[in-house]
Amino acid sequence: MVMTHTSYDPLLVALSYAISVFGAFTALQLAVAIPTAKGTALWGWVVGAAAAMGGGAIWSMHFIAMLAFRMPMKVSYDLSLTLASLVLAMLVTGAGLFIVGRGKPSFGRLLGGGTLTGLGVATMHYTGMAAMQMPARITYEPVLFGLSLVIAVVASSAALWLAFNLRGNLQRFGSAFIMGAAVCGMHYTGMAAARITPDYQHPPAAGFGMETGDLALSIFLFTAVLLGVALSVALRRSRQVMELEA
Amino acid sequence: MQNTFSILVSRRPGLLAQIVSALVREGCKLERQAVSQADDPSQQRFTVTVDGPETVVNNLPRLLFRFGDVEKQTDGATAAEPQRADVEAAAQEIVAAFPDVAERVRTLARSLPAAVRTETLSSLGERLGRREFQRNYALGSPLPLEQALRRMVLPAVRQLAKVELEGSALRLPTCPFCAAPRAEAPGCEFLAGFARGLLHASPATAGTVVREARCRATGDPFCELVFVAA
Numbered sequence: 001m002v003m004t005h006t007s008y009d010p011l012l013v014a015l016s017y018a019i020s021v022f023g024a025f026t027a028l029q030l031a032v033a034i035p036t037a038k039g040t041a042l043w044g045w046v047v048g049a050a051a052a053m054g055g056g057a058i059w060s061m062h063f064i065a066m067l068a069f070r071m072p073m074k075v076s077y078d079l080s081l082t083l084a085s086l087v088l089a090m091l092v093t094g095a096g097l098f099i100v101g102r103g104k105p106s107f108g109r110l111l112g113g114g115t116l117t118g119l120g121v122a123t124m125h126y127t128g129m130a131a132m133q134m135p136a137r138i139t140y141e142p143v144l145f146g147l148s149l150v151i152a153v154v155a156s157s158a159a160l161w162l163a164f165n166l167r168g169n170l171q172r173f174g175s176a177f178i179m180g181a182a183v184c185g186m187h188y189t190g191m192a193a194a195r196i197t198p199d200y201q202h203p204p205a206a207g208f209g210m211e212t213g214d215l216a217l218s219i220f221l222f223t224a225v226l227l228g229v230a231l232s233v234a235l236r237r238s239r240q241v242m243e244l245e246a
Numbered sequence: 247m248q249n250t251f252s253i254l255v256s257r258r259p260g261l262l263a264q265i266v267s268a269l270v271r272e273g274c275k276l277e278r279q280a281v282s283q284a285d286d287p288s289q290q291r292f293t294v295t296v297d298g299p300e301t302v303v304n305n306l307p308r309l310l311f312r313f314g315d316v317e318k319q320t321d322g323a324t325a326a327e328p329q330r331a332d333v334e335a336a337a338q339e340i341v342a343a344f345p346d347v348a349e350r351v352r353t354l355a356r357s358l359p360a361a362v363r364t365e366t367l368s369s370l371g372e373r374l375g376r377r378e379f380q381r382n383y384a385l386g387s388p389l390p391l392e393q394a395l396r397r398m399v400l401p402a403v404r405q406l407a408k409v410e411l412e413g414s415a416l417r418l419p420t421c422p423f424c425a426a427p428r429a430e431a432p433g434c435e436f437l438a439g440f441a442r443g444l445l446h447a448s449p450a451t452a453g454t455v456v457r458e459a460r461c462r463a464t465g466d467p468f469c470e471l472v473f474v475a476a
Contacts, residue, residue, distance in 0.1 A: 029385070032386045033385055035387045035388060036384070036449065100387075101387065163386065164387040165387060165397075166386070167382065167397050168382070
């Protein structure tokens, strides 16, 4: 029988959106340097943007949102799958940002990059769901599952278009809010698609799972340090260029 | 063409790096450089030998004067360039006051001899345009001309004056740099330079030609800048 006694903590839901917007803002501030970067600097911007997007905007948002999800069952997370979800998020979104950022801008590049970035969001989410260790099985309702992918791809494409083609506040902030909506929209639609069925006859394997409290602290520390460093790098670069042009 | 320049500069950290960056950006190759003591202990003499296209090397004194007093040495002889300390001081004030620059630019225009007015105002405008590009418009995919005019040049010039975009032309019904019709020292060169600096800073529009098609100072009803892709 599918579990129905679930709820969300509204404060943590709001925090999950805030963190995804902050992470997306940082990632896109780094990513918009990709078009004109050269040599090793180019890869620095790509890696930084991928880390901020995959780690900050997507991965952290996911686990804070999972903390917001209340259900009458203890949950822990498989460490290796959790780490794999982080790496996958960074790799796939990094590829998406590179495709949109380099070369002559075109609809094809936007669609390709937006699709990859959206799929990066979705890949992280469903890998993160697979990392859940609890006495239950998870299945997904196909229509909502498909909708979650569409939301991720469409909103990511829109955010990337804003970030790379506009200038001013719409570029800086509009793109971050829309990318945050992509990540959160995908996540909560994916959660609506999830059907959690208790299965006490097959308890989860014991071993290297992390408790929720420890995971929460790890997420906050990781995110805060990562995004702080990334933003300071972007600001310092901007100041250096301005000094040369004075 | 090779030439040697000697610049008397203040002992400001990062200044020599700025001079080298400016020379490299113009496409010059630095053959030799040396720093020596000046009579004034607060200053130092930076001597650099550059190699580059003749047109670029001949214009370098005008590029370098903003850093200090420039002396060009050709075939062993020293030719002193006119001191530009007052012009550079005015230029620094204009950069610092951006975007509230109209009155300062008109004042500077009136103080300049006619022979150097156009070039000085145009260079100053380009400098501000490049700076504004780096500050607000450098990040993102390089925009083709049509989008660059709409998303970059128009909002940037709007900080300076009331302006409309008509196709590939900017129209200013009341250009503050001209001040009035038949102004004694019109300043549209500054605005053209500003737009040029913005566009040339981006790789997608680096060769765009910016032309003053009309000017209120010459009796036209409005000022107009026309943009032609390279």
